[in-house]
Amino acid sequence: MFKLLKKSGNARRGILKTAHGEIQTPFFMTIGTAGAIKGLIPDEVRELGGEVILANTYHLHLRPGEEIVAKAGGLHKFMNWDGPILTDSGGYQVFSLSKIRKLKADGVEFQSHIDGKKIFLTPEKCIEIQQRLGSDIMMCLDECAPYPAERKYVEKSLELTTEWAHRCQIRNIATRAREAKFEIRNLLFGIVQGGTYPDLREKSAKQLVQIGFDGYAIGGLSVGEPAKLMYEMLDATIPHLPTDKPRYLMGVGTPENILEAVSRGIDMFDCVLPTRNARHGHLFTSAGVVRIKNEKYTEDFAPLDPECGCYTCKNYTKAYLRHLFTSNEILSLRLNTLHNVAFYQDLMKKVREAIEDDKFAEFKKKFLIHNS
């Protein structure tokens, strides 16, 4: 499923094979939380170089429900995207979106952020939902510890996450045999937790590797801790992950975060930053961040990023983008999102090329000087 093609330092260049096609690594997944990218059609993400998108088990379970999606022929057909889809397990959303959350040995009880309805999610149920959605890359249900968190809490949380991961794997193996439709079966990833305790990260990684997954995610980071601490946790985790499996840093991050993580051997990323920030007029460019609301762009008739080839940059000026933003035009969300997605996909393309040329360290250094 994962083929490592080349290394440049610890940075890795590879291919991840899924039921819906191959993905060149390292890659960044554009987020389609509820089965839709905010303001874009999937075709646009593909045109910008995106080969995979991420959807959320939590959101889709609540609305419209996996039964509807399954009846529609699966999420790919429902949302008109025939490339790979990774589905998050819902663990993080239960942690971040639900007001009430009760952890039990069996699973987690939480309240829907939509209508307050009580929902009980077990590891088995989590796999079942993802299978019904037709996910190509499924995630185990995990418990995401907050930051900061007491060691004792994290220890217990980690124990639960490992136990749940085991149950997810058992369920996955049990159903996989029955329901395999594709040449390449759906993949299942374990999620390393352990808060900001290096030894717990190591413990978590080792436990998950013992169970054996198609890939390993590192969760519970980028939840408020300093970036330096995040990188330390990567350093504490990655040596304990197998080299022949993909590594996924969940919910990360800024271009800088991504480059630091790639340099440590991470292959996969997702984050709301490009899409969410776009909607807030926070635009990534080759010359650093542009806050398009700024008055200085009122008469700036240059493109947002002259080095970018996206539709927004080819056809519009900063003055127009500012006008759309200050006028609350829907088109603002669309053009801004298109650009930020383009920027992230371009970044990942350059990352892959730099690794192929064995010049990743150089590329990273140059990028960070240019963008800070």
Place this chain on the structure above:
Amino acid sequence: MFKLLKKSGNARRGILKTAHGEIQTPFFMTIGTAGAIKGLIPDEVRELGGEVILANTYHLHLRPGEEIVAKAGGLHKFMNWDGPILTDSGGYQVFSLSKIRKLKADGVEFQSHIDGKKIFLTPEKCIEIQQRLGSDIMMCLDECAPYPAERKYVEKSLELTTEWAHRCQIRNIATRAREAKFEIRNLLFGIVQGGTYPDLREKSAKQLVQIGFDGYAIGGLSVGEPAKLMYEMLDATIPHLPTDKPRYLMGVGTPENILEAVSRGIDMFDCVLPTRNARHGHLFTSAGVVRIKNEKYTEDFAPLDPECGCYTCKNYTKAYLRHLFTSNEILSLRLNTLHNVAFYQDLMKKVREAIEDDKFAEFKKKFLIHNS
């Protein structure tokens, strides 16, 4: 500038030539109030058959201001649309959007709906703004009487509208000579007012024809009066308009309104209905209106309109569109708007074909039976 090609009853099929290209009549203008269509790029409107869009003098004067647009190279370049643009004069917006409005002989004082700033708009200023925007079809500043309105009020209002139209034309002729850049100069339309009084409509039409314009708009309708009364006003006005000039019914309307007006000899339309209703989940289809929020579409995996060839109908189901709408996804606004614009442009294409085939009355009858 206007070439009448064919008639079917009183329905007319023609070509309107503008500085930025020809437009086949009858046509419907998609609205780009502030220099942007809500959620769509101009290319999409063109692909759906739209040859002209409408922008608002009032909105663009307030934000970003005509100076910025002029510096950007005009509205066409600013918003990336090289087809014809009609600009409304602002008369209707001053009437409908501004809280405070003082009519003076010289012009109208109003408060910006954005920041409350006082603004004084004269007929001359109104032309000047539209010229700076680079409008292909300009409208005279008018006073739009409410419905219902006393005869006395409408009489006075009409007098002012005629006086202002005259001043707009003088200003237009004065500047036209100096600033003509295109082979076909920018057009100026007068706006017939007169409330719901047939004799005042006639008077207004005759006065405007006396001044002489490139086309004649009928304003102050679709402001709350019954449709029957609107059609009566068309019957009272159209006989007094020259046959060799285009006729534009402002702010109208439903598919039914449009067909009734075309059958009376109207050539041009604009309305927020397709775009605004799209955002409210009110979708026009060949089988009548679909309110996509309706629970009955939860498991409806058929396209919104099997007879429609738009991207939305070709790629998505009603179940997905309902999911997007109930989830407040931005993509909902975009896909819905795309479809409604497609529906209106398709309707106008069929209208033009029916007139060419001299079967307009038949087409209209069939459509209204099918859609009511």
